[in-house]
Amino acid sequence: MIEAAAPTYFRLYVWERPVRAFHWVNATAVLALAITGFVIGNPFRMAYAAEAYQQNWFGTVRFVHFAAGWIFLVAFVARIYWGFVGDQYARWRHYIPHTRWQWREIVEVLRIDIFQTKVSGEFSSGHNALAGLTYSVSFLVYAFQIATGFALYASMSDAWVPSLFVWVVPLFGGDAGVRFWHHAAMWFFILFTMIHVYLVFYHDYVEGRGTTSSMVGGWKFARVDTLTAPDQSDEACEPDEPAESG
Amino acid sequence: MAKPDASIWRLMESKGYSRREFVHFCRFAAITAGVGVAGLPRVVEAFQSRPRPPVVWLHFQECTCCSESFIRSSHPVVADVLFDYLSLDYTETLQAAAGHQAEAALHDTMRNHPGEYILLVEGSVPLGNDGVYCTIGGRTAQDILAEAAEDAAAVIAWGSCASNGCVQNASPNPTGATPIHKLIGRPVINVPGCPPIADVMTAVVTHLLVMGSMPELDNRGRPREFYGKRVHDTCYRRPFYDAGLFVESWDDEGAREGYCLYKMGCRGPVTYNACSVTRWNEGTSYPIQSGHGCIGCSEDDFWDNGPFYRHLPDVPGFGIESTADKVGAAAAVAAGAGLALHAIVTNVRKQSEIHKRIAGSVQETEIGEGGDD
Ligand code: HEM
Ligand code: HEM
Ligand code: SF4
Ligand code: SF4
Numbered sequence: 001m002i003e004a005a006a007p008t009y010f011r012l013y014v015w016e017r018p019v020r021a022f023h024w025v026n027a028t029a030v031l032a033l034a035i036t037g038f039v040i041g042n043p044f045r046m047a048y049a050a051e052a053y054q055q056n057w058f059g060t061v062r063f064v065h066f067a068a069g070w071i072f073l074v075a076f077v078a079r080i081y082w083g084f085v086g087d088q089y090a091r092w093r094h095y096i097p098h099t100r101w102q103w104r105e106i107v108e109v110l111r112i113d114i115f116q117t118k119v120s121g122e123f124s125s126g127h128n129a130l131a132g133l134t135y136s137v138s139f140l141v142y143a144f145q146i147a148t149g150f151a152l153y154a155s156m157s158d159a160w161v162p163s164l165f166v167w168v169v170p171l172f173g174g175d176a177g178v179r180f181w182h183h184a185a186m187w188f189f190i191l192f193t194m195i196h197v198y199l200v201f202y203h204d205y206v207e208g209r210g211t212t213s214s215m216v217g218g219w220k221f222a223r224v225d226t227l228t229a230p231d232q233s234d235e236a237c238e239p240d241e242p243a244e245s246g
Numbered sequence: 247m248a249k250p251d252a253s254i255w256r257l258m259e260s261k262g263y264s265r266r267e268f269v270h271f272c273r274f275a276a277i278t279a280g281v282g283v284a285g286l287p288r289v290v291e292a293f294q295s296r297p298r299p300p301v302v303w304l305h306f307q308e309c310t311c312c313s314e315s316f317i318r319s320s321h322p323v324v325a326d327v328l329f330d331y332l333s334l335d336y337t338e339t340l341q342a343a344a345g346h347q348a349e350a351a352l353h354d355t356m357r358n359h360p361g362e363y364i365l366l367v368e369g370s371v372p373l374g375n376d377g378v379y380c381t382i383g384g385r386t387a388q389d390i391l392a393e394a395a396e397d398a399a400a401v402i403a404w405g406s407c408a409s410n411g412c413v414q415n416a417s418p419n420p421t422g423a424t425p426i427h428k429l430i431g432r433p434v435i436n437v438p439g440c441p442p443i444a445d446v447m448t449a450v451v452t453h454l455l456v457m458g459s460m461p462e463l464d465n466r467g468r469p470r471e472f473y474g475k476r477v478h479d480t481c482y483r484r485p486f487y488d489a490g491l492f493v494e495s496w497d498d499e500g501a502r503e504g505y506c507l508y509k510m511g512c513r514g515p516v517t518y519n520a521c522s523v524t525r526w527n528e529g530t531s532y533p534i535q536s537g538h539g540c541i542g543c544s545e546d547d548f549w550d551n552g553p554f555y556r557h558l559p560d561v562p563g564f565g566i567e568s569t570a571d572k573v574g575a576a577a578a579v580a581a582g583a584g585l586a587l588h589a590i591v592t593n594v595r596k597q598s599e600i601h602k603r604i605a606g607s608v609q610e611t612e613i614g615e616g617g618d619d
Contacts, residue, residue, distance in 0.1 A: 007606070041557065042571065043509060046490055058490030116595045155476055155518075170466060174545040175476075175516035180558055180570065187574030191581050198585045206596060208603060 009221040012125050014089045015214055022079040023215050029072040034189050036065040041183050069149050076142050089126030095136040097129055105129035125220055141188050148182040255294035279452040280471050289456050299455065300355045300363040302394055303337035306380050306387040307414050307423055308369030312405040315441035318527065319448045349383050356397060364454060365398035367391065367426050370407045370414055374422030388429065395430040400454055402435045403427060406543060409436035416549035427467055435460055436467040440543035445524050446472045477540050478514035480522040483507065501537065511555040512539030519544040
């Protein structure tokens with residue numbers, strides 16, 4: 001318990017530039033895709049010209065959706081690549097709980113998030129293990145959305161990439177089934193964004209070490225008095241520093 | 247009837263057609279089969295040297311709309327091929343024979359022309375309760391199909407019933423209705439639609455006759471030529487779709503203006519068929535031209551993808567009128583409420599923790615030189 005003396009903090013560089021670039025490109029693409037996708041599924045009434053040839057807004061909405069879909073795909077593939085070559089915080093090991101320590105952290109974070117127990121355990125400086133797991137699961141949904149999206153897109157495009165996904169269609173019985181599930185999965189992205197942004201703010205609030213801004217500048221902060229030597233090896237799934245307590 | 251293995255030209259000749267009329271007919275056939283006028287010599291060659299192939303047309307669980315469609319082909323000369331010049335040896339609906347005589351004709355064809363006859367199947371095959379839901383002459387549809395498919399030169403599945411099960415295979419599929427490509431271990435040409443377009447049917451048969459081979463098929467066994475594009479891709483209302491001008495209700499101004507039927511549940515964007523190209527009834531019209539959305543009649547499970555007048559189907563397990571958006575919005579509202587509650591509880595429960603932290607933080611005035619960084 002340190003109350004009198006102000007604690008000193010280290011800066012930790014947790015999100016490399018490619019990770020931050022991915023984050024904001026991805027977030028922008030997802031927002032664009034969810035909004036345009038929603039409109040494609042529920043077009044509103046809009047007539048600003050008398051004749052069909054004079055307006056093209058629905059075509060434009062669809063164009064934005066497909067353009068954002070390409071960006072979404074490229075960013076996704078780049079991020080997966082970075083998961084194999086990036087620093088310890090970006091590595092795939094961080095995202096797939098495979099050590100006992102990670103499972104313990106998941107339980108710990110659940111207690112803090114749901115029962116709002118005191119933050120006293122040892123936290124990863126990068127994603128905590130539960131956050132990492134959530135991102136891996138959402139990456140499966142990303143893959144699903146890309147597969148169904150490009151499978152639908154294959155009938156509208158002569159490009160090579162969409163044609164790689166035509167095998168998806170028979171799995172759903174036809175384009176109608178693909179479209180239904182593609183549409184339903186949109187709600188995952190909406191729920192994810194709500195909860196994700198809330199939890200970023202919440203953890204920032206209760207951990208007090210700059211979680212929100214970390215995705216902008218790349219820095220998180222760790223108290224000198226509790227920081228153990230940061231582990232620079234690839235296997236850095238162990239805690240590298242206990243979180244602030246009280 | 248002329249000798250069974252006479253060629254089509256011999257048959258026409260014996261009926262008094264001129265050579266000129268024969269070539270004229272071949273030109274129709276060439277165009278219908280998709281080989282174009284350039285392929286004419288090939289067609290002439292095929293029709294004057296090859297014996298006409300015998301045809302067996304089986305009917306199982308179906309409504310005969312495929313047969314009805316077929317006899318309304320817009321090139322009667324091509325339809326004639328089947329009825330006059332092919333030897334249509336067995337088809338329950340149109341044959342003259344009945345009872346034992348008919349069964350005998352079927353067996354003669356299969357016995358005398360193994361590897362030569364074309365098998366056309368209309369209707370699905372029920373597998374439930376050992377197939378009792380469809381029997382002919384005391385035998386189950388499954389039995390008859392297996393025997394007939396064994397030695398056929400080619401097998402065509404007419405319509406959605408034979409290609410994907412259609413209405414009798416809709417949930418809960420009480421008779422175990424099964425499309426035929428799932429029952430026989432050989433390639434089947436699927437010609438889905440409820441019914442398929444007459445001109446597409448004749449074209450597929452003509453292709454078999456002229457080329458002596460199967461047309462190019464897609465990954466679901468459908469001829470690419472007719473099922474490679476969506477109804478939506480060549481729909482004449484497409485400009486309204488791109489412009490975002492939609493019919494909002496059946497009797498609004500947009501409906502009168504011929505706006506796009508997307509919001510009325512049109513399945514054109516998810517349906518592969520040639521309706522908007524060939525149209526129906528000698529190219530007269532097609533459903534969308536008559537003001538009604540496409541119901542996706544050539545797609546698998548189209549009965550289960552309803553309601554027809556809504557963009558997306560109901561969510562299974564959530565009751566009637568539960569669209570994906572209603573379920574999703576309910577989840578989002580619940581999540582939003584949960585997060586708001588969580589935020590409030592956080593501030594209550596963590597009050598002392600936060601206060602301690604505020605108390606322990608430094609005022610700028612307290613910091614000496616180099617306090618930061
Ligand atoms: C975050 C990711 C995405 C979300 C939330 C999303 C959402 C949606 C939604 C809600 C629809 C409307 C479905 C309907 O008609 O009811 C849609 C349609 C579509 N999406 Fe996506 N989508 C995403 C990614 C993609 C990707 C990566 C592609 C690939 C190019 C794609 C291609 C399409 C296509 C082709 C359609 C059909 C458009 C049409 O009917 O013309 N989507 N999307
Ligand atoms: C104002 C909006 C947002 C803010 C402030 C924000 C902030 C953050 C932060 C701070 C992290 C790291 C969290 C940690 O320490 O575990 C993060 C990670 C992540 N966020 Fe967001 N986020 C926002 C919106 C979104 C949106 C809309 C999406 C997409 C649906 C998204 C997807 C992700 C993903 C996939 C990661 C993991 C990144 C990686 O490991 O490469 N974020 N975000
Ligand atoms: S009416 Fe149907 S098929 Fe035609 S453009 Fe509109 S959605 Fe497409
Ligand atoms: S427009 Fe659609 S529902 Fe109508 S016949 Fe063609 S494919 Fe079937």
